[in-house]
């Protein structure tokens with residue numbers, strides 16, 4: 001049977017990227033998506049904004065919601081300091097299988113915990129499963145109608161501390177109107193919009209960075 005797009009993306013990584021070199025993995029995926037087949041990675045333009053937020057936060061514990069093929073997983077983990085951890089959540093086993101191989105090719109499997117399942121089920125178990133108390137940074141990039149419920153769930157489970165950063169992809173395209181409305185009007189968050197473009201296109205999109213005030 002015909003291969004899937006994630007399988008072709010992985011093949012492009014294995015063909016064009018150097019084992020153990022995360023930046024070459026990121027570059028190989030961006031080349032593939034820009035010149036061969038579009039895919040819903042955060043991409044190179046928004047990726048630079050992601051890099052600056054991660055570097056500035058210098059987080060010890062990171063949570064990513066929606067691994068897909070592991071592009072942003074690798075991009076974030078490549079910037080983390082030695083004893084920090086990225087936990088990434090993915091409920092599609094096919095995508096998880098591809099992402100594990102992309103992460104392994106980048107040589108980042110020791111920094112990353114990919115856990116298969118639905119965010120709504122796993123968020124309440126983060127403390128017991130991984131010994132996490134709170135997350136310093138959360139990257140939201142899963143189904144857009146899950147951003148708000150999962151943010152409220154993280155608040156309820158005490159996974160956010162004063163200064164925790166939420167960084168949300170696609171707040172314009174495809175758009176997360178209920179999340180934006182909540183987070184921009186809540187006295188518990190200080191938000192900032194980083195205008196950019198939908199990955200590999202000229203369509204407007206952007207990232208919303210929100211600091212939890214506790």
Ligand SMILES: Nc1ncnc2c1ncn2[C@@H]1O[C@H](/C=C/CNC(=O)c2cc([N+](=O)[O-])cc(O)c2O)[C@@H](O)[C@H]1O
Nearest residue numbers: 040066067068089090091092095117118119141142143
């Ligand atoms: N509750 C949940 N728990 C665990 N994993 C979950 C989940 N909901 C979704 N996922 C996973 O997260 C990814 C979904 C991303 C949706 N992004 C998108 O739909 C998307 C679309 C466009 N676009 O259409 O241009 C551009 C983008 O940057 C996008 O992120 C998939 O890998 C999916 O399996």
Ligand SMILES: [Mg+2]
Nearest residue numbers: 042141169170
């Ligand atoms: Mg996205």
